[in-house]
Amino acid sequence: MGTAKGVLQVFSGVAPRNHCFDPSSNALGSAYSFNSHLISTKRSASKKIKIPVYASIQLRNSETFGVQGFGESSYKDRSINRSKFSSCRCQRADSVSGTTTGSWFVDSADDLNPLNTMVNGPHVLDFDDVKQLKEEKTDSMSNGAPGASSTIHRAKVDPIEEEAWDLLRDSVVYYCGSPIGTIAANDPTSSNVLNYDQVFIRDFIPAGIAFLLKGEYDIVRNFILHTLQLQSWEKTMDCHSPGQGLMPASFKVRTVPLDGDDSATEEVLDPDFGEAAIGRVAPVDSGLWWIILLRAYGKISGDLSVQERIDVQTGIKMILKLCLADGFDMFPTLLVTDGSCMIDRRMGIHGHPLEIQALFYSALMSAREMLAPEDGSADLIRALNNRLVALSFHIREYYWIDLRKLNEIYRYKTEEYSYDAVNKFNIYPDQIPPWLVEWIPNRGGYLIGNLQPAHMDFRFFSLGNFWSIVSGLATVDQSHAILDLIEAKWADLVADMPFKISYPALEGQEWQIITGSDPKNTPWSYHNAGSWPTLLWQLTVACIKMNRADIAVKAVEIVERRLSRDRWPEYYDTKRSRFIGKQARLFQTWSIAGYLVAKLLLADPGAAKILITDEDPELVNAFSCMIGANPRRKRGRKNTKQSYIV
Ligand code: GLC
DSSP: OOOOOEEEEESSSSOOOOOOOOOTEEEEEEETTTSOOOOOOSSSSSSSOOOOOOOOOOOSSOOEEOOOOOOOOTOOTTTTEEEHHHHEEEEEEEEEEEEEEEEEEOGGGGTHHHHHHHHHTTTOOOOHHHHHHHHHHHHTTTTOTTOHHHHHHTTOHHHHHHHHHHHHHHTTTHHHEEEEEEBBOOTTSSSOOOOSSSHHHHHHHHHHHHHHHHTTTTTHHHHHHHHHHHHTOOOOOOTOOOTTTOOSSSEEEEEEETOOOEEEEEEEEEEESSSTHHHHHOOOHHHHHHHHHHHHHHHHHHEEEHSSSSSHHHHHHHHHHHHHHHSSSSSSSSOOOTOSSSSSSSSSOOBBBBBHHHHHHHHHHHHHHSOOOOOOGGHHHHHHHHHHHHHHHHHHHHHHEEEEHHHHHHEEEEEETTTTSSSOOOOOGGSHHHHHHHHOSSSOEEOOOOOOTEEEEEEEEEEHHHHHHHTOOOOOHHHHHHHHHHTHHHHHTTSSSSSEEEOOOHHHHHHHHHSOOOOGGOTTTTTTTTTHHHHHHHHHHHHHTTTOHHHHHHHHHHHHHTTTTTTTOOOOSSOOOEEEETTSSSBBBHHHHHHHHHHHHHHHHGGGGTTTOOOOHHHHHHHHHHHHHHHHHHHOOSSOOTTTTT
16 A cells, blocks of 8 residues: 655656656556555745645546456456556646746655655655755666666766766656656757657666666566556547556556646556547557566566565556467467557558567566466466467568578469468569569578568568567577577678668558558658668567577667767668658657667676576477477367377
8 A cells, every 4th residue: 555755856857757647566466556656745835845645546437457367367356456547636837937836746756766765754854955865766776686786887877878878868748746757859940749748658677677686676667566557448449448457558657637626737657548549549569668677677686575475466467468368360360450559650561571570479488487377277378388389480481581491482382272381471482573583692590570361571671570589489590590690791780870660661552552652661761671770679689598699789889889979869861871861850758768778788698588588498398399290280280189289
């Protein structure tokens, strides 16, 4: 149960800083209750204000829903209350010389922080006190992780890194005085903010990892627990609600007037599940990234109490249940609409895009480690294991392309009606694009972007390939071959700025038909083969895993030539990534964080293990059983005991 400890008055630079709920709670019931919160009042613009402390706050639009069981599974009786808004009351924000005066509440989530011992109870500090405390707090948040000491950092800090840290800290969003995320971009030159002032789940991942590697765990812990609060409540689009378990694409801290009290406001966390997003895209990747970050948090901080919480366990299960639910699909890959991941616009990646499959695999592997073994989860864990095996078999077999495989496809027979068809998906050899015939190197290969009946999307998608290495979805040989290809195709994939989001660009009629003539996704721009500096961190993790960090080092050197000078753009355009993207934001947080993560990991490669998953021998065994299985023979057998169920 949340017990508020004090209220501090501060100037708010990025977002209103007011507080509400207590993420430190450990019981399911209390995890979603908002009792004992602070309310501050302010009647003048004075900097020093006496702030009374209240207890108890009403939930707005609270609702109850149960978690439905998976198959025969029995975790359906878990019923949890979630609020439509995570909210707290606070005073109305006043604008003072362009900055916003807000209230900084300190809650029991900060119990471990020495700062709190000074503000315990209805204690009031003035602005200068707070500023000083904030500085101390930043230092004290370094929890002593290996290689994470801020003192060490200061001793040999490089100016670009120092600038990046300053910018990253400036992007932090506070909710009730606690850091809970980072805004997508902090671009003073942009007049049209759109939703770049929100905390995007996917964008926060590199920022969260940077903070974890620096030993600053609180922001990540708060992010995990607050976003869990937002998971799948009844947001609707045209009378339809997203599936339970869906995590939002982004959220915003809003300060809204308090009902019935003109002089007070409350803060709410307002999530967007895609119902306001351009194109109304579903953020399938959010929940998967959330699970991956949760594991990383536990691994580096050693604090397993977060993943062990009942509400967090329930959150994991809800995401899994949504992903593992039966549908009409014939494949073990996740079926999604276009724009359901980092590429969140129409780019012809509907179906079974590699990026989602790699994140799905990684989230399943991570969840497998974190799920508490209990009777109610047995069915879910069995389903998860089966899916892991089937998914890795499917991707490794059917998404893989290299010179040899391409030659095989070139000679494919088509229209094979049989259980043991070689060309299972009826791929017509004429689909092999002319660019690929020239482009495929003698040495190396990659996982294609998508596979559907009679359709292979042969484009190279970076994130999907990097994360297939990191998660172990690709075999060891395939992982090395992907890195070989990256080296061989450096001029195309990296050129003047790492890393092309996809390769090659859709052009001409293909661009018209597939993107709907999207003026933002013109050839060699943005999602259509633009270059995204944020991808540097995933590349680095993949290289470290394969003991080939030299590739990442080379990429970092290129980044350092331009990224800071160009003011940390979101993306670059042109074939050789020579221009700052046409509509790219400057000071894009994940460009900054991606660089920092790459630097931190190269300085301490061992820390990459918080993101890496290695193949479990049980899964390897199950996988080889599948490879050896003849579908026809298996079908004829009476006793079709599936040896791959682990
Ligand atoms: C763009 C990107 C998306 C990102 C968002 C915020 O829409 O495509 O991946 O999350 O900007 O930075």
